[in-house]
Amino acid sequence: MKYTNITTVKYFIMTGFPGLPPQYYGPVSVLLLFVFLTIVVGNAFILAVIMYERTLHKPTYMIFFHLAMTDVAFGIVTLPKVIAVYWWNDVVSSFGACFAQMYFVHSLGAIHSLILLIMALDRFIAIWFPFRYPVAITNKGVSILCTLCWVVTFIRMMGIVLHALTLPYCDLNIITQCYCDHISITKLGCGENVRYVKTVSLANALVNLLVPLTFIFLSYLSIIMAVLKMSQTKSRHKVLSTCAPQIFITCLYYVPRCFVYLANNLGFSLSTEARIPITMMYSLIPAAVNPLIYCLKTKDIKEALMQRFNNRKVSIAIKVDSKQSTQ
Template sequence: MTMKYTNITNIKDFIIIGFPGLPPEYYGPVSVLLLLVFLAIVIGNGFTIAVIICERTLHKPIYVIFFNLAMTDMCFGMVTLPKIIARYWWKDMISSFGACFTQMYFVHSLGATHSFILLMMALDRFVAIGFPFKYPVIFTNKAVSVACTMCWVLTFIRFLGTLFHALTLPYCDQNIIMQCYCDHISITRLACGDDVAYVNSVALANAMVTLLVPLTVIILSYFFVIIAVLTMSHTERHHKVLSTCAPQIFITCLYYVPRCFVYLSNTLGFNFSLLARVIITMMYSLTPPVVNPMIYCFKTKDIKNALMQRFKNRKVSIAIKTHCK
């Protein structure tokens, strides 16, 4: 029996399945785990943002970039996790038509913004190490703030086109999202009509530009950074420069490596089960927002020193107050 479709949208909401096939007895533990991940993302990135704002020693271009990365990570967690937590905590599987498309828009816009800010970070290190005398002129706080703001604004405007393009499709009878949040593939897979393939191909081209253009520039930037380091004469300077770049490279790898793995796997014909695909998507989406604050705070020398200094000052202040009493 074949299913007949109309060319008119007649569904009012979507059903979020989450992890397909998950037994009900695991709903509680999964909701608790997702809640802990949500708290880690919000608290960790919120802490990073607060430290960068409050510590005047961190008012430098690279930390303006870290501030924007932390903002994208925190916003991404706030956009994606509350609904899937509610799905397993209160069995609230329903997402309205408008809410699902809004979530899709923010998911892809935030991901693309993060990608372009990672590009900014790579360029920052490239100029700082390759052209150290020009760095203070090119990378000022104002210039970096304007550039990061443009990354946000232009990306969010560009993805309005993707959103409205998907909205032109009719959604007929299917409304089950086999994913933990609404994204473009999950939604348009449920569309009907003759234009679905065209809408998906345009969205794929947009995604490839978002992923591959920044990634290409990032790889070239860090390649030239490594070449520049190898040409330096002092071993100590090598170590200093590489230790400065290591956190940025690690943050970039956390974002791009899993995504490239998934795209390559699909291209080469490796098929994952539906559950495995959902788990992989959640891992590469949520691991960077959880891990990045630890990299900022424990692997970045200036932030670590600022935190240590504040901690020592607080201990001295407490000791003085205790002594006075």
């Protein structure tokens, strides 16, 4: 087949979950709406708690703040369109909207990965260099690092998206995925440069995934070694209770992704019916679960919430007593 260098595709059609029977469209849309509300409300709650509680204005919680921001943004970018597919049968996405979604999906994923790296670095310095930690890790320093993650990644991902835009899109316009991503879009491209564009994107994705993951793995490995060297059980428990939520968050983000990458590279091909639900799970479950981890596993946040709750009870009790005394 001879392809032209002119894009003829004006819109894309989203399939969502392939092979899903129509009778399940309603329950699936309700489930996705519940996940969306969980992500947005849960992470917005964490953002509000960290923002308004002065005791949480520390480097570690500023990193949590940026993680929660990426989770909220990712949920807003991806889920409304998937819900619309099954709720209103709105399967059409314009050419520009699809590329915009792809841009934000990959940008937010890369930002999340870099912020997890900053989190691991924060814990590494806190454990191995506790006396230098207040000087090395400051609110200002963390804010600058996290802001650079956002700005540099958005600029870098613009190049990946513009590179995909150089391909002509001639006839195919069906995206077998729940949202627009680079793989799903570029496989619909035509012309001689499709393989080159895919190779550049794959190299970028591996750098985004493996470079931070390597540093994160080495950081937490060194932290575990430091814990094993501690003689006091109380000190061990304190370090583990501080690092456990962060290690769990990191595992939630990376383990499923590594499984998919390894499965593809080892020749274990996942069917489309299996790949898409797995992709949705590792994309959305961490964002939905992270607020629970912050609240249930992080001592300072639990204490801040309990203090706020107790102050509220005392305030209500005082108001009731003063009202009764005036009667």
